[in-house]
Amino acid sequence: MSGKLHVSNLGKSYRHWGSELRRFASWFFPSISPQKEHWVLKGISFSISPGEAVGIIGQNGAGKSTLLKIITGTTQPTVGEVQLTGRVAAILELGMGFNPDLTGRENAFHSAGLMGYSRIEIEKAMPEIETFAEVGKYFDEPVRTYSSGMQMRVAFSVATAFLPDLLIIDEALSVGDSYFQHKSFDRIRQFRDRGVSIMFVTHGMDDVRTLCDRVILLEGGRALKDGPPDEVVDFYNALIAEKENTKLTVEQRREKNGWLLTRSGSGEARVKSLQLLDANTGTDVAVAQVGQRVLLKLQATIHADIDRLVLGYMIRDKQGHVIWGTNTWHTSQVEQDIKAGEIVTFELPFTCTLGPGSYSVSPALVSSDTHLTDNYEWVDNLLVFDVINASKEYFIGSNYLDAQFNISRKIEESTE
Numbered sequence: 001m002s003g004k005l006h007v008s009n010l011g012k013s014y015r016h017w018g019s020e021l022r023r024f025a026s027w028f029f030p031s032i033s034p035q036k037e038h039w040v041l042k043g044i045s046f047s048i049s050p051g052e053a054v055g056i057i058g059q060n061g062a063g064k065s066t067l068l069k070i071i072t073g074t075t076q077p078t079v080g081e082v083q084l085t086g087r088v089a090a091i092l093e094l095g096m097g098f099n100p101d102l103t104g105r106e107n108a109f110h111s112a113g114l115m116g117y118s119r120i121e122i123e124k125a126m127p128e129i130e131t132f133a134e135v136g137k138y139f140d141e142p143v144r145t146y147s148s149g150m151q152m153r154v155a156f157s158v159a160t161a162f163l164p165d166l167l168i169i170d171e172a173l174s175v176g177d178s179y180f181q182h183k184s185f186d187r188i189r190q191f192r193d194r195g196v197s198i199m200f201v202t203h204g205m206d207d208v209r210t211l212c213d214r215v216i217l218l219e220g221g222r223a224l225k226d227g228p229p230d231e232v233v234d235f236y237n238a239l240i241a242e243k244e245n246t247k248l249t250v251e252q253r254r255e256k257n258g259w260l261l262t263r264s265g266s267g268e269a270r271v272k273s274l275q276l277l278d279a280n281t282g283t284d285v286a287v288a289q290v291g292q293r294v295l296l297k298l299q300a301t302i303h304a305d306i307d308r309l310v311l312g313y314m315i316r317d318k319q320g321h322v323i324w325g326t327n328t329w330h331t332s333q334v335e336q337d338i339k340a341g342e343i344v345t346f347e348l349p350f351t352c353t354l355g356p357g358s359y360s361v362s363p364a365l366v367s368s369d370t371h372l373t374d375n376y377e378w379v380d381n382l383l384v385f386d387v388i389n390a391s392k393e394y395f396i397g398s399n400y401l402d403a404q405f406n407i408s409r410k411i412e413e414s415t416e
């Protein structure tokens with residue numbers, strides 16, 4: 001069987017009655033309505049096909065956990081429907097389902113039983129659960145003596161001890177240390193390669209980019225976006241910056257080369273032009289060579305007087321991973337008191353030590369070290385360029401290290 005999920009027009013509301021008496025009276029007099037009704041999810045519809053990995057992102061309180069709880073049957077929806085086929089393994093809130101007085105082993109037994117596995121199946125899987133969790137002697141101690149990371153280790157090991165059709169994870173992994181996070185992501189990746197459908201909530205945008213085929217952005221209980229990871233993550237990033245603004249100005253356009261251009265900002269400063277040039281000749285560079293001296297040149301037009309102007313750059317590879325990034329705040333080169341009508345030119349010469357591949361440059365015109373204070377203009381993937389290796393010895397990876405082998409030989413001296 002393969003995991004398939006179909007969610008249609010899902011909604012969840014919490015009712016506030018004002019008083020217990022009012023709630024009680026409503027059982028007998030249906031005309032008595034709650035004082036307030038708060039919809040934490042509304043109009044959510046989507047499907048997950050077998051083998052698809054879907055990330056759920058959104059700010060605190062957006063409704064992510066509620067959605068997963070409804071899908072796993074922990075909470076009932078107020079309206080809508082969930083159709084689910086296949087065996088589900090879920091790791092929801094930490095500690096949920098674990099009895100603090102039972103040991104890790106006993107809880108593991110109990111959880112696997114609830115998932116529908118027989119005593120024999122669980123006994124067979126137990127050594128593997130214990131080994132993967134790596135909590136040592138604590139496995140036979142009561143769970144109340146565990147740290148939250150240890151609880152998560154056991155919860156993850158049990159939930160993934162049997163190959164499910166659909167794996168659901170709610171942020172739990174974030175409490176693990178980096179060693180266990182790495183190990184669990186590896187297991188999740190293996191599951192995905194074996195056709196398991198995956199749905200997980202995370203605040204780690206890099207995890208979303210590397211692991212997901214699709215991302216759903218929840219905002220105020222609604223699915224604001226559902227699409228490819230780069231599109232949704234870049235949109236989300238812009239959305240956070242625009243939160244203070246009443247009008248959302250995020251523009252997205254998929255370019256012919258496949259890169260997605262996302263532009264957002266309040267517009268006091270805008271990018272007039274961005275070029276990659278040869279540092280010696282000043283000519284445009286579309287294909288840079290490993291080791292070439294190049295120059296990023298950006299011109300910004302100022303549309304309103306601003307106190308401070310900072311330029312930030314992010315260079316990303318084709319998978320969306322940031323290869324390098326900094327800004328003029330960190331380099332102590334903040335421009336002060338800029339007047340409307342000025343043009344500010346920034347030049348950044350550097351040696352191209354990137355490995356062969358396709359890269360993008362995302363500039364941001366802001367006022368401090370983050371775009372969350374003022375986002376004048378941020379453009380994801382505005383400039384795209386390729387790197388080829390025409391003059392250096394062969395190497396792989398996204399970084400050219402100026403490294404050389406030193407090799408020496410000698411005859412092993414006799415010890416007799």
Ligand SMILES: Nc1ncnc2c1ncn2[C@@H]1O[C@H](COP(=O)(O)OP(=O)(O)OP(=O)(O)O)[C@@H](O)[C@H]1O
Nearest residue numbers: 014038040058059060061062063064065066067218
């Ligand atoms: N039992 C409840 N009664 C009333 N409101 C609730 C209840 N459970 C959740 N909510 C509300 O539902 C909304 C969505 O909560 P949810 O936990 O799903 O958000 P989330 O996106 O998972 O947030 P976070 O990133 O902080 O975990 C919040 O406004 C929360 O206050």
